Amino acid sequence: MSSIHLGVNVDHVATLRQARGTRFPDPVMAAWVAEQSGADSITVHLREDRRHIQERDLELLARTLQTRMNLEMALAEPVLRLAETLRPADCCLVPERREELTTEGGLDVAADLGRVREAVARLAAVGIRVAPFIDPDPAQVDACAAAGVRSVELHTGRYAEAADAAAQARELERLRQAARHAASLGFDVHAGHGLHYHNVQPVAALPEISELNIGHAIVARAVFDGLATAVATMKRLMLAARSP
Numbered sequence: 001m002s003s004i005h006l007g008v009n010v011d012h013v014a015t016l017r018q019a020r021g022t023r024f025p026d027p028v029m030a031a032w033v034a035e036q037s038g039a040d041s042i043t044v045h046l047r048e049d050r051r052h053i054q055e056r057d058l059e060l061l062a063r064t065l066q067t068r069m070n071l072e073m074a075l076a077e078p079v080l081r082l083a084e085t086l087r088p089a090d091c092c093l094v095p096e097r098r099e100e101l102t103t104e105g106g107l108d109v110a111a112d113l114g115r116v117r118e119a120v121a122r123l124a125a126v127g128i129r130v131a132p133f134i135d136p137d138p139a140q141v142d143a144c145a146a147a148g149v150r151s152v153e154l155h156t157g158r159y160a161e162a163a164d165a166a167a168q169a170r171e172l173e174r175l176r177q178a179a180r181h182a183a184s185l186g187f188d189v190h191a192g193h194g195l196h197y198h199n200v201q202p203v204a205a206l207p208e209i210s211e212l213n214i215g216h217a218i219v220a221r222a223v224f225d226g227l228a229t230a231v232a233t234m235k236r237l238m239l240a241a242r243s244p
Contacts, residue, residue: 004204004242005040006235007070007192009215014044014052027053028060030227034218035067037231041089043192043213045072046079047096055082062086070213072133075115084126091123092153092190092213094133106135106155110143117147124148131190136171136178145185152182153190153213156203160194172202179208197221197237204241212238 010027017025031042042065044053061069069088073079074096083091093116095107109116109132120130131151134140135158144152154175162168175191182189191203192213204212214234221230 002207002210002242004209004238005211006038006231006238007041007043007190007211007213008034008039008218008231009043009045009192009213010034010219011043011045011052011215012219014054014057018052027057028064030219031061031065033227034231035065037228038235039067039231040211041068041070041213043070043072043092043215045094046082048074048076048079058082058086058088062088075112075119080119080122083123083128087126087128090129090131090151092131092133093119105157106137106140107132109134109140109147113143113147116143120148129188131188133193136174138178138181141178141182141185141187144182144187150186151188151190153192154178154182154209155193156191156195157193159203160196160199168199175203176206179206183208197234200234200237201241204238207242 010030013025013030014027046053046058068090070090070092071083071088072092072094073083074094093107123130129151130149131153132144132149133153133155136154141152159168159171159175162171179189188210189208190211191209195203195212195214196217218230218234
């Protein structure tokens, strides 16, 4: 069975820094530790309100990462221009609302196809791979194809927040079907949101998914176990889910 990559989101390290307005803890240092501990990429979300990640973080990460930067971003002109300048390996297009605690739901690519297609073209022109963050809905997968992308990231939030085992099984099946559909179109399929140490393996076992992006659970675990252990443990669980 194919392997699976782990993208570690370091936003919450920056959240802790911004809570006190200090220089620490540094998400750039967190990215280095994560890479040394098995992370295959580093995910950062430059929100329009700059609540956690700052431009300074992106500039340093662009110069120091040994793996890949996956920049989560809204369809906002200032962030698009910054991405064109920094040229991260990947950009994940996400919906964004100021009042939300974290990203709620996937981007409605079908309803905003023109703007998504334009952003994809601009980012692809400077060598950036684009993956819209979408709900596991075949119609949204088809809209991504119409937008010209070759990668998608499936929103796993409803799976992670399911009220009981039956609901979780239904959401896992939605993810399975969406991943198969995306893979049948030639997409590189990623997934993430709300995944943690107790629910990650069924998603990691889906063979069409090549990468999981996980942040909050890893940073929360790091408070008790240290970041290196938290990253290594998550990666070990994911790889075990792919074992024959």
